Structure formats: structure tokens, C-alpha cells
Amino acid sequence: MMQNIEQKLISRINEHATPLRIMHVCGTHERTISKYAIRDIISEDVQLLSGPGCPVCVTPSKDIDFAIALARSGKVITSFGDMMRVPGTMGSLFDARSDGYDIRMVYSIDDAIKIAKDNPALDIVFFGIGFETTAPSNAAATLRGLPENFSIITSHKLMPPAMEILTQDTNVDGFLAPGHVSTIIGTDPYDPISEKGFPIVVTGFEVLDVLLSIAMVQDQIISGRSCVENAYPRCVNVEGNLKAREIMYHVFKKTDSNWRGIGMIENSGLALKKEFEQFDAVNVHADIYDKTSHEKRASEIEDHENDLYEGCICAEILTARAEPSQCPLFGRRCSPEDPVGPCMVSLEGTCYNWYKYTRNKGI
Amino acid sequence: MSKDKIVRMEHGAGGEAMQTLIRDVILKNITNRSAGLVGLDDLDDGATINIASNIHDSERSDEIVITTDSHVIKPPFFPDSNIGRLAVSGTVNDLAVMGAAPLALTCAMVVPEGFELDSFEKIIRSMNAAAEEVGVPIIAGDTKTVDRNGLDSIIINTTGIGIAYEVIRDCGLCPGDRIILTGTIGDHGISLLAHREGFDLNTDLVSDVAPLWNMIRSVIPIRTIEGKPAISAMKDPTRGGLAGALNEMAQKSGTGIIIDQKDLPIRGSVSSACEMLGIDPLEVANEGKAIICVKDENAEEVLSIIRKHEYGKDAAIIGEATDSNSGKVLMRTTIGSMRYVDTPTGDLIPRIC
Numbered sequence: 148m149m150q151n152i153e154q155k156l157i158s159r160i161n162e163h164a165t166p167l168r169i170m171h172v173c174g175t176h177e178r179t180i181s182k183y184a185i186r187d188i189i190s191e192d193v194q195l196l197s198g199p200g201c202p203v204c205v206t207p208s209k210d211i212d213f214a215i216a217l218a219r220s221g222k223v224i225t226s227f228g229d230m231m232r233v234p235g236t237m238g239s240l241f242d243a244r245s246d247g248y249d250i251r252m253v254y255s256i257d258d259a260i261k262i263a264k265d266n267p268a269l270d271i272v273f274f275g276i277g278f279e280t281t282a283p284s285n286a287a288a289t290l291r292g293l294p295e296n297f298s299i300i301t302s303h304k305l306m307p308p309a310m311e312i313l314t315q316d317t318n319v320d321g322f323l324a325p326g327h328v329s330t331i332i333g334t335d336p337y338d339p340i341s342e343k344g345f346p347i348v349v350t351g352f353e354v355l356d357v358l359l360s361i362a363m364v365q366d367q368i369i370s371g372r373s374c375v376e377n378a379y380p381r382c383v384n385v386e387g388n389l390k391a392r393e394i395m396y397h398v399f400k401k402t403d404s405n406w407r408g409i410g411m412i413e414n415s416g417l418a419l420k421k422e423f424e425q426f427d428a429v430n431v432h433a434d435i436y437d438k439t440s441h442e443k444r445a446s447e448i449e450d451h452e453n454d455l456y457e458g459c460i461c462a463e464i465l466t467a468r469a470e471p472s473q474c475p476l477f478g479r480r481c482s483p484e485d486p487v488g489p490c491m492v493s494l495e496g497t498c499y500n501w502y503k504y505t506r507n508k509g510i
Numbered sequence: 511m512s513k514d515k516i517v518r519m520e521h522g523a524g525g526e527a528m529q530t531l532i533r534d535v536i537l538k539n540i541t542n543r544s545a546g547l548v549g550l551d552d553l554d555d556g557a558t559i560n561i562a563s564n565i566h567d568s569e570r571s572d573e574i575v576i577t578t579d580s581h582v583i584k585p586p587f588f589p590d591s592n593i594g595r596l597a598v599s600g601t602v603n604d605l606a607v608m609g610a611a612p613l614a615l616t617c618a619m620v621v622p623e624g625f626e627l628d629s630f631e632k633i634i635r636s637m638n639a640a641a642e643e644v645g646v647p648i649i650a651g652d653t654k655t656v657d658r659n660g661l662d663s664i665i666i667n668t669t670g671i672g673i674a675y676e677v678i679r680d681c682g683l684c685p686g687d688r689i690i691l692t693g694t695i696g697d698h699g700i701s702l703l704a705h706r707e708g709f710d711l712n713t714d715l716v717s718d719v720a721p722l723w724n725m726i727r728s729v730i731p732i733r734t735i736e737g738k739p740a741i742s743a744m745k746d747p748t749r750g751g752l753a754g755a756l757n758e759m760a761q762k763s764g765t766g767i768i769i770d771q772k773d774l775p776i777r778g779s780v781s782s783a784c785e786m787l788g789i790d791p792l793e794v795a796n797e798g799k800a801i802i803c804v805k806d807e808n809a810e811e812v813l814s815i816i817r818k819h820e821y822g823k824d825a826a827i828i829g830e831a832t833d834s835n836s837g838k839v840l841m842r843t844t845i846g847s848m849r850y851v852d853t854p855t856g857d858l859i860p861r862i863c
């Protein structure tokens with residue numbers, strides 16, 4: 148039978164299989180891997196680990212609580228869909244919406260700005276989350292000028308600092324780098340990591356992209372190399388999108404940032420610069436922010452260090468020190484219908500994808 | 511927590527939350543739940559009322575089939591169609607997948623104050639056109655208006671009465687049966703989402719909403735060599751999509767189902783839009799498609815008849831029922847691996863990046 152290119156890559160990966168731990172740091176990669184059951188079809192020796200690549204999963208509960216507190220005080224919260232179900236300590240944004248507060252799903256900051264312009268009497272707050280992929284469009288909108296009744300919760304995260312941390316803490320041999328993030332940052336920021344001896348292959352999201360990048364990491368390991376390679380040249384180049392980064396850093400500055408389940412990572416987040424502070428929700432609604440920070444939060448969050456509910460092992464999942472099936476809550480107390488941990492909520496969450504596509508397969 | 515004490519959007523979204531609500535609140539509090547072969551407990555597309563068996567032909571036992579559905583859709587006008595065509599098609603299809611010829615429809619509408627009369631008339635005309643297509647009269651109705659603050663768009667309920675000589679269930683699937691899907695998946699849900707959110711998909715994708723009785727009628731009489739009905743089960747994959755409908759059929763029938771990704775009819779535009787939005791096309795609603803499960807020996811015959819029909823030209827055999835993996839749906843992917851096809855959890859939520 149004639150093999151297609153995917154099957155040729157699978158054969159090749161399996162023929163050269165040696166014990167190897169490859170981590171991706173992108174929720175969409177996890178989705179492709181799970182949807183195509185790639186872990187089942189390649190050798191068990193080649194382990195595909197899931198890193199902290201889901202922006203919703205790593206958003207700290209404090210930011211969610213702040214958004215809900217704002218909604219409770221009469222502001223309109225606008226948010227991307229997959230943030231809606233993530234529980235903070237006071238439930239999720241969806242819960243708050245069911246309680247009657249004004250929470251609206253948007254597809255971009257522009258939708259939120261339109262709501263603000265159409266409703267000048269309302270206070271609109273946009274929940275700005277995401278990696279280097281969403282930050283530039285939020286920055287561009289800010290530069291174009293925001294309505295007076297508009298503010299942003301900036302919960303953006305930067306990927307390379309998190310990868311650096313993982314090379315220290317996690318047993319990993321190489322990385323698949325995220326295609327979307329890399330269209331913005333290019334491939335240069337990965338050099339310091341590859342120089343430490345970790346092969347890195349930037350790749351896209353089709354099943355073919357993922358299989359090709361696995362084979363490329365494998366090749367580097369076999370030949371004893373570690374460099375940054377690009378398996379996604381149709382979208383990514385070495386320098387990335389200079390214009391997008393220029394706009395992003397015109398509006399935002401790097402700041403230390405708290406990753407849910409991981410903790411504080413130096414220079415891994417973005418904050419609005421001083422000259423845009425009139426749009427920073429933390430500044431505009433400082434009274435509510437301070438109250439949320441000081442209130443005795445965490446009625447149910449037991450694991451304060453990791454910002455998680457008791458028994459939830461999302462911290463280990465996000466850093467690939469455990470697989471979802473090792474979690475006592477997985478599929479029992481915690482499911483997409485009623486998630487306990489953030490990794491079960493998002494379409495890009497590791498637990499969600501395992502639950503959705505690999506649970507109880509019994510093949 | 512408030513979470514458990516109030517109705518949430520998920521309770522009406524066709525996923526597990528809705529099943530729980532139906533089981534624990536509705537079924538529990540209604541004592542008389544059956545008037546024939548299929549009752550409320552069966553949670554099928556409709557129910558049946560047993561009338562005296564046909565005195566001229568003791569082999570046949572006609573059943574009256576009844577179904578009802580309330581339609582709310584934002585916006586009420588969407589690419590190539592509107593809520594009127596949807597309300598009639600949805601009910602005709604619920605009858606059709608139970609093997610029932612539509613006899614009559616009723617229609618109850620709740621209209622908010624301020625709704626444009628022109629739009630209202632367009633909706634009624636579309637209802638009529640869909641009903642004419644399958645020759646079903648609309649014989650009773652009710653119209654209420656409410657304060658515009660209480661409702662922001664029109665709600666249409668249609669009830670359909672049909673007659674089936676042999677009721678086809680969604681639980682009749684047997685191992686070895688082949689599964690036919692009558693056309694491309696996701697057209698309705700994705701065209702609606704793109705229209706509502708203003709995404710330009712660079713295509714002329716439109717909703718597939720259509721009444722399917724004329725197509726389904728043509729395959730119901732087909733028999734096996736032994737003279738048994740060729741069709742073992744049917745369902746229309748509306749809310750919850752193909753994934754929801756197949757899971758329900760597998761669970762109710764006590765079989766497994768394996769489908770082949772390479773055989774799934776799907777338009778390129780739907781496939782790319784789903785990739786972009788992080789939506790699984792298997793979970794997207796269809797309004798003009800049916801899943802028809804047939805005995806292996808009749809599969810090609812049924813397929814070729816379906817394909818001759820305007821609404822069935824993209825039909826394909828997408829999989830089969832199995833002994834193993836009872837109650838579960840698996841998909842053989844294009845790279846040869848197997849993955850689980852889960853019951854959708856509720857509203858489709860596009861991802862951010």
C-alpha cells in the first residue's frame with residue numbers, strides 16, 4: 148500500500164525511536180496531538196509532554212476574581228470565550244453571568260471597544276489574556292485610541308521565560324516551539340535555550356507539521372546537535388514580526404508575572420506603560436482591585452502556593468511532571484462539564500484534550 | 511454555590527448538563543410519561559401514540575408520532591434562510607427520523623413588541639415554503655406578544671403529528687450495521703457563527719436547513735433479503751452535532767460506533783473555519799442532515815438512493831456499529847490512529863489564539 152507523507156514520518160520516527168522526552172508549549176499542539184492520537188501511533192519511547200501552553204490555564208485566580216468583583220460592582224466584563232469557564236476563588240465568569248452580572252463574550256478587543264462606544268454610560272473592562280499572539284492586537288487598539296469608558300485587565304504572558312524555567316525544573320530533552328507565538332517573536336529568542344543543549348523546532352498545527360517537528364527533534368538528538376530549526380517557514384521567519392513587537396513594546400513593558408500552577412516568573416508578563424495607565428483596570432478601579440487583593444480569598448482554594456483547589460495537580464500537569472490520568476480528580480470530580488482545575492477548562496488545556504479524545508478508549 | 515441552584519445556559523445546550531436537568535427535574539416530576547411504544551422516558555426525537563391496530567392488516571401496527579420543538583436563534587435571519595424554515599424543518603425532520611410521514615403541524619409564536627412586520631411575514635412565508643415542500647399542512651397556531659424588555663427576538667414552537675407504519679428508533683443500532691450520513695457536517699453552525707460574528711470565510715457557505723421527509727421516505731420501504739426493514743436506526747444530528755447524535759445512538763443501542771475521518775463529508779471552508787476557531791466540526795449543529803443506520807447488505811442501495819436526492823448528494827457511509835466499545839464512539843483518524851469522540855459539553859466556545 149502506498150504510504151502518505153504522514154505515515155512515512157510515523158515509520159521514520161518509530162524506526163529511530165530511543166527514549167526521548169519532547170515538550171510542546173502550545174495548547175493547539177496538544178489539541179492536534181490528542182485529536183490525532185499521535186501518542187498512540189508513535190513509539191512509547193518517544194514521549195510527548197505538554198507544557199504551559201494554554202494562556203487560560205496559567206491566568207492566576209486573582210485576575211479572575213478581580214474581573215468578577217468588577218462585574219459585581221456594575222462594570223461590563225468582556226472576555227474571550229475560553230476564559231469564561233475558568234474558576235477563580237469566587238467561581239467563573241460564566242457563574243457570575245448566570246448570577247445576573249453583565250459579562251459578554253468577544254472575539255477581539257475591537258468587539259469590546261465597539262460595546263464601549265455603543266454604551267457610553269457603561270464602564271467596559273476587557274480581560275486581556277494570551278501570549279505574544281494576542282498582545283500586539285491589544286496594543287494596536289490601545290495606540291489607535293480607546294474610549295474613555297474602557298479599561299483593560301492585562302494578564303498577558305511571554306513564552307520564552309517560561310521555557311527557560313522548564314529547562315531547569317523538568318526532565319525534558321527537547322522542545323516543539325509554538326508556531327503562532329513565533330510568527331511574532333521569530334526564532335532568535337529560543338537561541339539561549341538551544342545553546343544549553345535543548346533541540347528546538349518551531350512548528351505549525353497540522354498533523355503533518357507536528358509529526359515533522361517530532362522527527363526533526365529526534366534527528367538533532369541522534370546527531371548530537373541542539374539548535375533552533377524552523378518546520379513552519381510558511382509563517383515563521385528568524386526575526387518575526389518587527390512591527391508587531393514595536394507596537395507591543397510601545398504600549399506594554401515586561402514585568403514579573405504569576406503563572407497559575409507555576410508561580411512567579413521573572414519578566415514573563417506584560418503591563419501597560421505609565422502613559423497608558425488611564426486604561427489599566429488595576430489603576431482605574433484601584434479600590435476594587437485592592438479589596439480583591441486583601442479580601443480573604445480562596446474559600447475553596449486550599450493549595451495557595453499553586454493557586455489551585457485541593458487535590459488538583461494542574462501544577463504538575465502544566466510542567467509535565469504528571470499526566471492527567473495520574474490525577475485523582477481526573478474524570479471523576481473534574482470534567483469539562485464541571486472543571487476543578489484550569490487545565491480541564493480550556494480547549495487548549497491538557498486535561499481537557501485528554502478527557503475529550505483519549506479517555507476510556509479501550510482499544 | 512449559586513451554580514447548582516439556577517438554570518445556566520448549559521442546561522439548554524444539549525450536553526450532559528441538559529441530560530441531568532431532564533432526568534433529575536423533569537422526568538422525576540412527571541408521573542404519566544407514555545401513551546404508546548415510545549414515551550418521554552425514551553428521550554427520542556419524538557414520541558408515539560398507539561392507535562387501534564389496523565383491522566385489515568394484523569401485520570401492521572400504525573403509530574401516531576408526535577414531536578415538539580421551540581426555536582430560538584440569533585439572529586432570526588441567517589445565510590440563505592431564517593427561523594421560519596428552521597422551525598418547520600426541525601419538526602418535520604424529528605418526525606422523519608422516526609419513520610413518520612408528517613400529517614400536520616401546529617405553530618405557536620412569541621413575538622417581542624417592536625419586531626418588524628415585514629420580517630414577521632418573511633418568516634411565515636418561509637414556514638409555508640418548507641411545509642409545502644413536504645406537503646404538510648399547518649393547521650393550528652397561537653400568537654403572543656411580549657414586552658420588548660422581556661424578550662429580544664422571536665420564539666417559534668412547532669408541534670408535528672405524523673404516522674409511522676414502523677417506528678424507527680434511535681436505539682435500534684446493531685453490530686455490523688453501516689452508518690450513512692446524508693451530507694456535509696457543520697454547514698449550519700459555522701455559517702451561522704460566521705454570519706453572527708462577521709467573520710469573512712471567503713466562501714458562499716450557507717445553512718443546510720431543509721425538511722428531509724421526501725428523501726427519507728424513499729429509503730424507508732427497503733428490506734433485507736429476509737424481508738426485515740433495512741433501516742435499523744435514524745437520528746438528525748442537530749444541536750450537539752454528529753458527535754452528540756452518534757454518542758446517544760451508541761449508548762441507547764448498547765453498541766460501539768467506529769467512524770472513519772477520511773470518509774466524513776465536510777466542506778473545506780467549514781474545516782478551516784473550525785481549525786481557526788478551535789471548534790470540533792463533529793460537534794457543530796446541522797439542520798438538514800440525517801444519520802441513517804442500515805443493514806450491511808442494503809448499505810450501497812440506500813446510499814445510492816439518498817445520493818439521487820437534492821439534500822443527499824454528498825451522502826457517504828462514514829462508519830459502522832461494533833460489538834466492542836459498547837456505548838462509545840471512536841474515530842479512525844487520517845493517520846491511522848484511533849481517537850475517542852466525546853459527547854459535547856455544551857455551548858461551542860471559540861478559542862482565543
